[in-house]
Amino acid sequence: MTNAEYARFIAEGGYANELWWTSNGWQWRQVEGRTAPRYSHDHDLNRPAQPVVGVSWWEAAAYCTWLTMHGHTHGWLPADQDIRLPTSLEWERAARHTDQRPYPWGWDEPTPEHANYRASGIGRPSPVGCFPTGAAVCGAQDMVGNVLEWLATPTHPRDQIDATSTFTRHAGVVLAPSTYWNGPSALWCGTRNGDTPGSRYHDQGFRVVQSLRSSI
Template identity: 35%
Template sequence: MAIFTPAGAARVPVKGRIAAAEALGKAGDPRLVEGVEGLWVPLDGATFTLGAQRENREAANYDPDAGNNETPRRITVAPFRLARRPVTVAEFARFIDDGGCRDRRWWREDRLGEEESPKEWDEQAYYFPNHPVTGASWFEANAYCAWLTERRRRLGEIDAGERIRLPREEEWEWAARGAGLRCYPWGDQEATEGRLNFGREVARPTPVGIYPGGHTPEDLEDMAGNVWEWCVNEYRAPERTGTEGNAPRVLRGGSWLSHRRGTRCEARNGLFPFNRLGDVGFRVLWSPPSPRRRETLATESSVPPSSLPRRVGRVSAA
């Protein structure tokens, strides 16, 4: 397990880390056991300026690599917990084994039965259990979230009113950038092959967590490179976060195919929600009840609602 630590990873070349982690995945990766502690990273809410611009060096959020689709805007996010790493093949397999792809409770009505499993699922399940699951559409990712919410409630791990869902892109960016508004999840140092999987250096997804030098200070893994991650927002109208329609949805984080600038915290991409690509995955967010829902729950129960622990913390190609 030393390869998942900064000191251990520094002693092993990337190819060696990949081989060791894939062998661990086939033997049974203990990080992925259901219910193991440390899967969630709690983050404070904040008001911050999302995005980047390259026109005015003296203005906020200046970045010479900023894209035209990264227009800065002031935004507020509430506290939340974010999964430490993207959803893995082993974790998604529980959804499939539980009949999740055929259970109408988890699906938008017009999508039920459209996807029986992610693209190239048999190969992923057999060879790469601790890789991020890829080839899953936005609809599949949402169905997984609905199923996981109910599963965690049955196990008594989350309260009524809480749910697990895809992150909004502003939540994703806040988690990646932090209070210091980092350029990359680890800081402002340049992207290198020792920090993340990008630029076709490996030419495929890699096991989660093998780039500890690229973790955020809060210890979120793989927030840059490896696989793009679905968010709930519509790409061209990010204020829209509902599940209706087939408009392109936001992707964040870059992938193993991306150039360096596509792995910056502010970088955005978009993809139609029914597309299923080999460099697209997702991670999940544990959302507390809304303030109104929290008040309702407090009225209905003599037990105070739980609060989050405080901790400071392809429409366009990139």
Template identity: 30%
Template sequence: MGSTEDDIKKLLELDRNVEASRFDVEIPQREVYIGPYLIDKCPVTNAEYKRFIESGGYKNRAFWSKAGWDYVLKIKPLDGDSVNSAMDGEDDCPVVNISWYEAEAFAEYMGKRLPTEAEWEKAARGTDGRLYPWGNEFDKTKLNCSESGIESTTPVVKYLQGRSEYGCFDMAGNVWEWTADWFDSQYYRSAPDRDPQGPDKAEDKPFFGRPEDVGTSIYELEPSKAGNSSLSDCKVLRGGSWNGGGVIHIRCANRDYDEPDYRNDTIGFRCARSLM
């Protein structure tokens, strides 16, 4: 899990504009043991999320955490346009414009949960440390990213050749995916090597700006000086999206983040379930 110093050196040779400090969140690389679990082969689709909406998911308190229910009462998603992308979008494309709270509630509705960051990474890169789900060479024909020139989401089973070792689709590109973990840029330095669950709390003001908003240029931003960030209490995002550059931006080890109430047309999720 994570990247080696040699990995980072090679990436810096590929793109001289990348700030080396951006890779600090991925070190040190370490071996991690994860107990048995199931993870969805695909991101949650519009059709699946539509059933959650139509079955009263936003009105059933049982599916929501306290913070998530507070979010519903405050935002009132059904009264605005936030659910339109699911209701009006193509059935087999990943649902987007979904906050972490909504992803958490949908997973509960399905009898599942969000994957941990470690579970997500294992499903994406297997056990051999590959850079991309299919191997170590970038190939724009195996994913939906900025190099593909599509500029929107695609059906979740479109890229058959881009599947991971475990048969998971779209673990590179199409949409960013929420994970269960709070984001801490230094977490790998102290994380346990067995079933890591993420830090107990999020890092305060990790970087400046929203990474997914700047697409292929996320690494051009310097880490923020203390007190200069607008973000706090962020959750980990993984996988990259349709508007991100693939060679560096959409590697299996890349880590990004955003606040749990944030929604964007590049962000979706998939679910997982424990087997013990």
């Protein structure tokens, strides 16, 4: 998600409405006094088309809940569907397609034409969609390099199928897969990182999926 997209959440009271937050997330927001992403005033990181970074897992999850409501209210999201963070398995399926390719674009080794990583020399997150050569078969862009992405999967067990809807403060959460400062070896689709849900670093962002609402 971009800074511009996340700004709508802020403008519509996203940090003021407990309805969008998990109980652990709301408690964290109140204790920490968060009202915006960590780097919202950093001109190298806050440009509208750049991916939003410096957001915790809880902020990303709250955005998803708000966006689901927005979609239902305005009619662009069917009532039986939700917006949420992808699981690790969903993310990897989107990146690797059905042929288990090592990179979203296929089997060719990474080059600066494919992604924003160390060899690209950019040194910060690039606007979304700058590397169409590196797009996945499904059309998703920037799936490797650029920024890490929060997932709805715990670090243990990492092969969990169902999306996790909340995490405690000290839980381990999976992020995929690599950033603008990583070398080429980290661009493999199977690369994973982990952090606690309150982490808000300059290379941590998120993307969302649209899915059928669970009947469980």
